[in-house]
Amino acid sequence: MAKTDVWQGTLALMVLKTLQAMGPMHGYGIARRIEQTSDHVLSLNYGTLYPALIKLEQEGCITSAWGLSENHRKAKYYRLTRAGRKYLQRAVGEWGQTTAILARFLSPEETST
């Protein structure tokens, strides 16, 4: 199976979910975590991550602060905000609904019989 590209708009959701699950992380960590979570099926272009982070920060879903990374370097850590948590909750709900509907449309014939 070929590696799948990240769909438009879903990257933000993945970032938020990752931060929710793992707590504060730096950009590289987020990128690696997303790849791991997808079992390396997703091919994430790391370059697209940073604009997404900026957008999320501008929207107030995440905040950033400088901290020390595991290799003792100065790194920018991103953290989920309350607004971000709320947004994530709503987005997950909507996403679940959408996929459920799509699944019903796209599933094999036998479910309808």
Place this chain on the structure above:
Amino acid sequence: MRRVRAWVVRLGGLFARARRERDLAQELEHHVQLHIDENVRLGMTPEEARRHALVKLGGIESVKEQCRDLRGLPALELLVRDVRFALRALRRTPGFALATVLTLGLAIGATVAVFAVVERVVLNPLPYPDSDRVIELDHGALGLNLPSGVPMTVGLYYQYLDRARTLDSVALYRTEELTLTGERGPERVRVVRATPSLATVLRVWPAQGRWFTDEEGMPGASPVAVLSHGLWVRRYAGDPGILGRSVTLSGVPAEVVGVMPASYAFPDPRVDLWVAGQVVRPTDIGIHNYRGVARLRGRAAVADARAELNALIADLPQAYPSGPRALRIEDEKLISTAITLKEATVGRVARALWILLASVGLVLLVACANVTNLFLVRAEARQREVALRRALGAGGPGIARYFLSESALLSLAGGVIGVGLAWGAVHLLVGFGPANLPRLEEVRLDGLALAFTLALSLVAALAFGAIPLLGGAPLAASLHESGRSNTASRGRYRARHLLMGGQIALALVLLVSSGLMVRSFQKLRALDPGFDPTSALTFRVGLSQREYPDRGAAIAAHHAILDRLSALPGVTAASASTCLPLAEEGLCFGNTLRVEGRDIQADRLPPVAAFRAVAGGYCEAMGIRLIRGRSIDRSDVERNERIVVINEALADAFFPNEDPIGERVRSNAPPAVSPAPVWLTMACWLPARRAARLNPIQALRTE
């Protein structure tokens, strides 16, 4: 919500850019370093690890570029850059910039000032709810050759009140001058005597206290007054305890029951207070001594009201069969010429103001044409610069933006100067404008006027900014050193000539019309009014009936005043009249005139003349030249001589080719003069209006 926040943050992103840039660089560097470390741990060579990390990231610079676009607002930044360029270019040509800004500033200032006046005075003159539905009950008397301007009578009022279906409410009012006395000394005040229904017609009630009750409009009710906001503030220092206090108007105490709101100025801004007019149902139609206003009912139009009122007027002889008036209703040929109150108030002024607005608009056009020409010349000189920009990759839109931001900058600066000028002009206008212009004192530069300025500036900017963009020279030719003089700017030349021609044409129109206006004004000034207005001072005085009950007392008081005035140093002559030449209507009464020994022709209306009573020495004090005979002196008044002076127009009308001196006339005017023995003819008087064409003077009598 998140979107809004993002935009705000992006707007903030315009600042502290250097720090953000540094942070991003550091963050990306850190990212790459971590990736390299991990790759090395997985067994890659350092070079391989680095290349892999960079490929996975997609290039540091490209990521930075994407992030940068997200941070600020690219469109705004572009605008800021254009404006900065434009500023720099303009600073290099300060003369051009100054000329343009001043030209535009003057034109925009004039336009905005006039716009502010038009907006308030013409578009919105009456501060009453649904003011479009209020009409002035004007009449014409065709039998008297008066097409309009004939006011109401009490008889007409009751006829309309009882029977008009197109009118919701009707009110009578009359402006008087009375003397207000009290702690702060006597003062002549303008008083409107109105029926209590006036508030119902205009739908405006006092800001404090109450309006008149219906009972207070009945005869015998104790007098009540409502103050204007202006009088309340001026004379009573805005005293909150004014209600219930008593004011003395020409000796008659009246209780203050209310204070009107500041915006209320009916019928004009000079009115100081309103008193309840007491009218009773009359037995005849009465005399035309009240004006009338009414509110239209439902969807009735002014034309409907006129038609109905004309029918009611035709029915007047049945309503009032026995009229002791000199004029029979049928002979007067009364017609309704009701017009909206707005039309009646600003009708004449409105046209003048629209013309003024149109002419300042023309001035603005001339200014724009002028500036466009300057721009064209400048564009000519800058062809090489433009060509260079184009050669370096600037597209058409980019160059257009560059030029337009220059013109927008100039015209906005002009707009700012214009607003300043307009502010000053509006203050001058309010200070010196005619007092009877409705709501003039409320004229100010409000949001609408400012928005108008902005729109004007931007339209102007587009107008003269866009024209130089049309038809540029070919790139190569412009770039070529010698390619400047002979290249394809023929289109531009034509545009310049066209503009110049248009500019001159417009300027000529303005010049000719303003020249005509100045000429008319000069002629008006040069017109001989029949008296000498230079160094003549006038004032008004009123004696109360209570303190001066008879003619002797009043004449003695007037003479005492005149004596003291004459004794003042610098006063060469002093006299008195009930009505000054060219004075406002209403104070000079008119009535029919009969010459002794001449029959009244039954089929013709008796002629009407205006009268005024004067003190001795009136002609001398006014500088009126006598044609024949003698003037009235003080001894005439003291001996109660019944003499009259007539003007040239009256002499021509009544005594063509005859000597009027010695003839006797009489009138059934309120000061019922019995036949007057001495006749004098005097210089022609400027007719104030058609009815006042015949203008005799008579000896001073008690008021």
